[in-house]
Amino acid sequence: MSPPPTITNRTDDFQLIIHSKNHIIPFSRGFLVDSLLSLGMTYEHAFSFAGTISDEFPYVFSSGVVSGEEFQDYISQHLIAVSPQWASRFQLFNLEENALNPLIILIGGTPGIGKSTLANLVARRLKATNLLGTDILREILRGIISTSLMPALHFSSFESSQFLSGHLLTRQNPIIVGYEQQATKVMVAIETVISHQLQRPDISIIEGVHLIPTLISPELLNNPRVIFLMLSLDNEQKHLSRLKRRARNHPSRKSERLIELFDNIRVINSYLIEKANEANIPVIDCENTELAIECLMNEIWEKIILQIKPKEDNLEQNNATTEELK
Amino acid sequence: MMPTMVQIHDLDDQQFFSKGLLAHQLTNRGFIVDSLKAYSLALKVEERLLKDGISEISALELIEVVTEELKAEFDPKIADRYNLVSRLPLEGKSLVIVMIGSVGVGKGTLANDLATIFRIPRVIGTDVIHRLMRDLLSPMLVPELQTSPFEAYKGLRPIYSSIYDPLLIGFDEVSKIVDAGLRSVIYRSEREKISTIIRGELFSLKEIGPWLLDQPEVFPFMITLSDEDLHKERLNKEEQLDNQEITSESFDAIRKIQSYLLEGSEEMGIQIIDNLSSDETIETILDVIVSKMKPQLEEEEL
Numbered sequence: 001m002s003p004p005p006t007i008t009n010r011t012d013d014f015q016l017i018i019h020s021k022n023h024i025i026p027f028s029r030g031f032l033v034d035s036l037l038s039l040g041m042t043y044e045h046a047f048s049f050a051g052t053i054s055d056e057f058p059y060v061f062s063s064g065v066v067s068g069e070e071f072q073d074y075i076s077q078h079l080i081a082v083s084p085q086w087a088s089r090f091q092l093f094n095l096e097e098n099a100l101n102p103l104i105i106l107i108g109g110t111p112g113i114g115k116s117t118l119a120n121l122v123a124r125r126l127k128a129t130n131l132l133g134t135d136i137l138r139e140i141l142r143g144i145i146s147t148s149l150m151p152a153l154h155f156s157s158f159e160s161s162q163f164l165s166g167h168l169l170t171r172q173n174p175i176i177v178g179y180e181q182q183a184t185k186v187m188v189a190i191e192t193v194i195s196h197q198l199q200r201p202d203i204s205i206i207e208g209v210h211l212i213p214t215l216i217s218p219e220l221l222n223n224p225r226v227i228f229l230m231l232s233l234d235n236e237q238k239h240l241s242r243l244k245r246r247a248r249n250h251p252s253r254k255s256e257r258l259i260e261l262f263d264n265i266r267v268i269n270s271y272l273i274e275k276a277n278e279a280n281i282p283v284i285d286c287e288n289t290e291l292a293i294e295c296l297m298n299e300i301w302e303k304i305i306l307q308i309k310p311k312e313d314n315l316e317q318n319n320a321t322t323e324e325l326k
Numbered sequence: 327m328m329p330t331m332v333q334i335h336d337l338d339d340q341q342f343f344s345k346g347l348l349a350h351q352l353t354n355r356g357f358i359v360d361s362l363k364a365y366s367l368a369l370k371v372e373e374r375l376l377k378d379g380i381s382e383i384s385a386l387e388l389i390e391v392v393t394e395e396l397k398a399e400f401d402p403k404i405a406d407r408y409n410l411v412s413r414l415p416l417e418g419k420s421l422v423i424v425m426i427g428s429v430g431v432g433k434g435t436l437a438n439d440l441a442t443i444f445r446i447p448r449v450i451g452t453d454v455i456h457r458l459m460r461d462l463l464s465p466m467l468v469p470e471l472q473t474s475p476f477e478a479y480k481g482l483r484p485i486y487s488s489i490y491d492p493l494l495i496g497f498d499e500v501s502k503i504v505d506a507g508l509r510s511v512i513y514r515s516e517r518e519k520i521s522t523i524i525r526g527e528l529f530s531l532k533e534i535g536p537w538l539l540d541q542p543e544v545f546p547f548m549i550t551l552s553d554e555d556l557h558k559e560r561l562n563k564e565e566q567l568d569n570q571e572i573t574s575e576s577f578d579a580i581r582k583i584q585s586y587l588l589e590g591s592e593e594m595g596i597q598i599i600d601n602l603s604s605d606e607t608i609e610t611i612l613d614v615i616v617s618k619m620k621p622q623l624e625e626e627e628l
Contacts, residue, residue, distance in 0.1 A: 029362070034354055043347060120447050124354075129438050131447055132454075133520075136511055140458055143510030192461040193454055250418045250519050 014058040020068035029054055032075075038125045039089040040297035042290070053078050089301055092308075100126075100308065101201040102225055104194050105300060108211035108276070109231035110269045111258055112243035114286040118231065119207040121293050122300070126203050134208025137189040138182070152181040156257060157209050158264040175264045176271055186210040194220050209268065213279035221279070224307035229299055230276035230283045231292070232269055238287055239266070332375045333382045343388065345372045355443050356608070357408045358400070370395050385416055410616050411444055413623060420519040421615065422512055424538060426529050426591065427549035428584035430561035430572075432601045433525040436549065439608055441523055448515070452526025455507035456500065468503055475500045475528060476579040493579055494586050501530035508534065516543060527583055531590030539594065545615055548591035548598045549607070550584055556602070557581070 016027040029050045036046035053075070060074070072095060079086040092099045105122065109115040116133070123131045138153060147154045157179055190206060197204040213221070213228055220226055233239045240262055247255035258265065276283045282299050286292045332343040345368035358364040371392055375383065383391075389412045396405035414421065423440055425433045437449050460471040469481035479496030508524065515522040529535075538546045551557040561572045561580070572580075591598050597614065601607045 028353070028360070029365075031353070033350060043344075043350075116447055120445070123447075124442065127438070129434060130449055130451070130454075131441075132450060133448060135518075136448065136450065136514055136522075137458070139510045139514040140455065140507045141462070143506050144459065144462065189458055189462065192458050196454060196457040249416070252517070252519060254518055 015064065016054075016057045016061055017065050018068055018071050019065060027054065027057070027071075035090075035094060036086075038093055038127065039086055040125075040294070040301045041086070042294055049078070049082065085301075085305075088305060092304065098201055100203060100304065102198050103203045103304070103308075104197050104226045105203070105205045106194075106211050106216075106226065106228040107205060107207040107231060107296075108209070108213070108228070108272055108281075109207075109286075110209055110233075110265045110272065112239055112246060112265065113231055113233035113269070114242060114289055114292070115207055115231050117289065118286065118292055118296060119205050122296055123205050125297060126205075126300070128203040128205050130197065130202055130204035132193065132204070132206045134186055134190060134206065134210040137193065137208075138186045138210065141185060141189055150185055152178065153185055155182070156254075156261065157182055158258070158261040158268065173267065175267050179268055179271075180212070180215075183210040183212050183215055187212070187215050191217055191220060194226065198223065198225060212272065212275055213281045214275045227300055227303045227307075228279075228281045229296060230272055230281050231286050232273050232283050233286045235287050236266060239269075332372070332380055334385055334388060335382055343372065343375065343383070345369055348392065352408070355411070355445075356439070357396070357404055363399075367392075367395055367399060370399075386413065389413055389416075406620065407612055407616055410620055410623065411612075414619070415445060415521070417623065417626075418519055419619070419623070420515060420521040420543060421619070422515050422521065422541070422544045423523045423611070423615075424529075424544060424546040425523065425525040425549050426527070426531070426546060426587055426596070427525075427551075427601075428527050428587060429580050430557055431549050431551040431584070432560060432604055432607075433549050436601070436604055436607055436611075437523045437525045439604065440611065443608070443612070444521060446521040446523050448520060448522040450511060450522065450524050452504055452508065452524070452528035455504050455511070455526075456528055459503055459507055463503075470496060470499045471503060476576060476583070491582070493582060497583055497586070498530050501528045502533055504528040505530055505534055509537075512538075512541065512544060516541065527587065529587065529590075531587065531594055531596070535590060535594035535596060539596065545611070545618075546596050547611060547614075548587060548596050549601050550588055550598060551602070552600045553602065554581070 018025045018027055032050045032054070033043075033046045036049060037043065041049070066074075076087050076090055076095075079090050103126075105126075105128070107115060107119050107122070119131060122128070141150070142153050145153065155178070158175070159178070186208075187210060190210065193204075193206065211228070211230075213230065216228075221228060233242075240259070243255070243259050243262065243265075247259060273283050275281075284292055284295045284299070334343055345365070348368040348371065349365040352358045352364040352367065353360075358367065371388075374391065374395070389409060392412075393405050393409040396408055413419075421444070423437075423444075423446070425437055427433045440446065441449050456471065456475065459468070463471065465472050470478045472481055475497050476493065477496070478500045479492035481496070508529075511522065511524065514520070535546075538544050551560070557580075558572075558577060561577065588598065590596075599607050599610055
């Protein structure tokens with residue numbers, strides 16, 4: 001990571017005050033950086049952008065006061081100068097209230113690759129209000145459905161082949177058969193949650209190993225407000241060392257068990273890449289966390305612009321044409 | 327030679343100390359409001375590390391350095407909060423914050439703020455559990471799950487004496503079913519050491535209250551809104567987002583559920599917070615958690 005550019009020591013204590021509809025906010029560089037991160041800018045880029053434009057404030061807003069709208073315009077202008085993509089993201093995220101709601105981001109991948117860390121970062125940047133792991137959905141299912149009825153639910157995702165009786169085993173890898181069986185059950189719960197969240201004005205993130213792109217109902221997968229991304233870790237050594245580090249930092253029976261099941265996890269990792277390719281879902285490698293978060297945010301924003309924005313623009317245009325016809 | 331970069335050797339998402347990132351975290355998580363003050367603190371931390379010739383530091387050691395600088399510059403209370411909140415995940419500790427409250431009291435906003443402060447990855451609403459239970463169990467088995475909890479009484483089988491309010495009976499029946507899912511979520515959080523925030527109204531407090539209070543790492547709070555006008559105002563705001571109409575009838579139901587939950591919380595001894603200002607509510611919650619968990623962490627050090 002390169003160090004962020006340093007702020008020039010300001011000689012005067014110029015404080016810009018922004019007058020919004022209901023309140024008065026003193027400008028804070030941290031806050032601006034935060035909202036730029038939401039657009040998918042890297043930290044370094046956001047920090048230098050915020051630094052450059054706020055150095056201009058004493059000259060541009062010499063009265064020290066600016067209206068909220070005027071200020072947003074000013075930011076927009078400068079973002080366009082960098083690249084129009086930032087401006088259109090800024091428009092959607094900051095100016096059009098609830099333009100992005102509802103939005104459901106699905107992040108698949110095996111344990112230990114850094115999935116939850118990344119899902120967390122995405123949640124923080126997009127100000128997502130719901131972050132759910134598929135393991136917790138499995139746990140709820142376990143709580144209400146008995147072992148004997150659905151044995152697949154009661155094993156770890158990587159050893160659910162144990163419950164399979166011999167005659168079910170075909171030429172396919174039993175690890176995958178068992179895992180698919182469990183994922184099929186958990187998917188019912190995942191789809192319930194997605195349908196529920198699609199009716200709520202929130203941004204939600206669902207992450208977990210049970211998100212198989214070819215298993216989810218096409219209707220939900222093709223919903224413009226559902227974005228599916230797959231994470232993987234090509235580097236096997238790195239994957240194992242991350243699992244081990246997690247076991248060290250958060251000792252539990254589960255993390256020990258995951259190390260024992262490492263080979264099975266790798267099988268599922270390859271399987272998920274294959275399925276993601278089949279379903280045309282982008283696969284992002286997690287070896288470098290910073291690159292991965294940049295990639296994730298970009299994929300998400302590209303999909304938002306592609307799937308949400310033009311659809312609604314077209315709709316407006318269509319409405320306009322029908323009105324003209326009338 | 328004096329080092330120019332300080333490496334952090336055990337952090338997931340950051341390999342080098344960055345004063346900008348530290349400043350950002352301090353403001354983003356609400357420890358320091360003023361971003362310039364946060365930056366100058368981060369600058370002090372960096373200067374100190376470099377002056378001491380430290381080229382490598384563990385995440386925990388770094389937290390201690392930041393805590394000391396915070397103590398020198400700001401309220402020691404803020405330093406304590408920062409210290410505890412940052413150390414929890416690194417020490418493999420987890421907590422479950424449970425926010426009980428009726429619709430529209432501001433639980434959602436509070437849950438999100440707390441999630442940012444504690445960096446808690448999981449926020450789950452009782453409405454999601456309700457929906458899951460409804461979709462997974464047959465309507466014949468659980469007729470009361472087929473409607474919103476506020477009209478659940480319509481699905482009740484006629485065994486209850488009419489001296490009780492059917493609204494509350496229906497609500498409590500739904501809560502009892504959701505209870506199983508709630509416990510699964512809390513069990514899992516505790517077992518896997520994953521911090522979680524649970525928010526919602528579907529708590530059968532007589533059933534789950536004592537159990538919640540019994541769990542050392544679970545912090546239940548009852549969030550209310552005493553001011554009826556403010557409650558209505560917040561609901562109307564939500565309604566605009568939700569495209570759902572709040573009729574005066576459903577507002578009455580929401581207030582009734584609030585009184586019912588309040589009564590349960592009082593009886594069980596669950597801390598009640600009137601959410602007139604979300605900043606004050608957050609402060610109260612932080613104080614409770616810090617004062618209870620700080621001795622635990624210190625004990626382990628000895």
